[in-house]
Amino acid sequence: MAEQIRKPRTETGPDAARQQAVRRAGLSSAPDTDMDRFARLVTRLLRVPVALVSLMERDRVILPGMTGLPEPWAGGRALPLSHSLCRYVVASGQPLIVPDARADDRLHTDPAIAALGVIAYAGMPLTDADGLVLGSLCALAHKPRTWTDGEQGDLADLAAACSAELRLRILSAQRRSTQKVLETARAAAEQARSDAERLGHAAQAGLDHAELLLRASEELAQTSGLEDVRRRLRDLFSGVGKPAYVGLMVADKQELCRIPHPDIAYAMEHEIPSLPTDAAFPSTRAFREGRTVFVADRQALVADYSPEAVAVFDRMGFSTELCLPLWGSRTLLGVLTICWTKPHEVSITERATLTAASGYIAQAVERALYLDERISVARQLQEAMLTDLPLADHVEISALYQPSANDNMIGGDWYDAYHLPSAPSAPSGGPASLMITVGDITGHDMHAATVMGQVRSMLRQATLDHPPYSPATAVSALEAACSVLPIEAGGTLVHARLDPVHNGPRWSLTWSNAGHPPPLLRTPDAHVALLTEHDILLHQDFGPSHRTEHRRTLPPGSTLLLYTDGLIERPGHDIDTAIAELVALLARHGGGSLPHLVRRISKRLADPHPGDDVVVLAVRVS
The missing domain is CATH 3.60.40.10 (PPM-type phosphatase domain)
Incomplete structure (x- = not known):
């Protein structure tokens, strides 16, 4: 039984499909910005020294996302199959949670222990749209560690977001291929046209998400203060999900303070300019727990939050809310709140896109806070x-x-x-x-x-x-x-x-x-x-x-x-x-x-x- 687990599947079919999917995602042993971001999020949320986005090839494991891995592995961004516990996740298609590899009958002789210093390991499958396991998103520690349910849940959420990013990339490649086929096969059957239309809609959603990330990286890089960041948020999210309200809240001691839009008067920003961080609101929960909080409908809000939160929800006419924590380089800066007046299902792909966009927003907020503090000091000096x-x-x-x-x-x-x-x-x-x-x-x-x-x-x-x-x-x-x-x-x-x-x-x-x-x-x-x-x-x-x-x-x-x-x-x-x-x-x-x-x-x-x-x-x- 142990020997069966040790050897990953080598059938031609799954291996070939896996190779093709990785190529379509445009990933290799070269660093990838988005994959590195997922690795950093793992180290931050699970507080581990090493995190990897591992993708299986025929005779090795490539690491397009990586943080904390020592040389010589860090420079090459690849590991032999024998040195990667990712092969067990691919073989089984299930998470692999190991508190101490040295005490595990399956792993105690594994070369990864001596070569990489892997003692504790937690890995979640990364899959394509067909459910094929391409690799794993994993957290590594150099000493024994018990992985809590919350940590496993956070890692699973990040793995789902990472899988969504892989699917988005693969889907975009498939769309380009499909478009070429459509140009030469206009006389195809009605079912083929229906499938093409479905793929076109999915690809358009992917393009909308990609455009959001591109605009976020470009526009938010030019901001000079919190007011400027707030002004740009409304237009930034107009094409993705079409939310009714996008708000920015920044931490100030024991409060989350809303940054009001400088040109548009929103009732919420004037009626509730700030919230104590211990208030029973979705936004404050996202801040306290440092994770994304999704409220699907009013029933979910009533079940988990205070009557005050429900009253605000009703008064503003909201039906769905998504709150994303804004992580700076050293601390949690605040929360991004996105609200819809009609019920809105936030797909894994959309959530992954919004999470990535919140990273750009957090960078802009951190820069704005620094500039605002510097400007305040300068003005005080000038006036003095x-x-x-x-x-x-x-x-x-x-x-x-x-x-x-x-x-x-x-x-x-x-x-x-x-x-x-x-x-x-x-x-x-x-x-x-x-x-x-x-x-x-x-x-x-x-x-x-x-x-x-x-x-x-x-x-x-x-x-x-x-x-x-x-x-x-x-x-x-x-x-x-x-x-x-x-x-x-x-x-x-x-x-x-x-x-x-x-x-x-x-x-x-x-x-x-x-x-x-x-x-x-x-x-x-x-x-x-x-x-x-x-x-x-x-x-x-x-x-x-x-x-x-x-x-x-x-x-x-x-x-x-x-x-x-x-x-x-x-x-x-x-x-x-x-x-x-x-x-x-x-x-x-x-x-x-x-x-x-x-x-x-x-x-x-x-x-x-x-x-x-x-x-x-x-x-x-x-």
């Missing part, structure tokens, strides 16, 4: 670097910072304003002098933001270390320090000082411009002047240069406007035209509220989806 505007007598200040619409970009734009120490000769109780700066460090990344923070601090220090606080002297000192440290600080800035004139109500403006767009000065009569005087921009290749400064006397009611180039530079638009429009806006609205002014300017001039950061700073003296 912005100055709290000081309160000053006879000076009103308002500023606006608008980040780039590209969430992956963090800019080097900044503004600054702070009081200067009072001069010994200044009358007591009078308004204090004020330094103001607007700058733009070249770049749109974390490095640019870091350099911006360094430059802002260094410019403050350079200013305060050089009384009487000359803007040009401070900028020159900044350049000198950057060249010595060194800090690659390239960009532009305007650094200015506002001083009260002691013998009257006027103010004195002194500024130095390092290649920055010209500030605008509006006098109380609504006349706007461009302060065009400037020196070269900051750049490490230029080295420290001679910086000049310029002065203007400002009557009470004057408004000074500083800004960065993101306000006036837009693709396809002339900068001079944009500056002229800015002058007109300042002339017309510069006498009103400063916060209202900077918002109006940003709304009118800045791109609705700017590719660069925008800073606007307005100062009015009285």
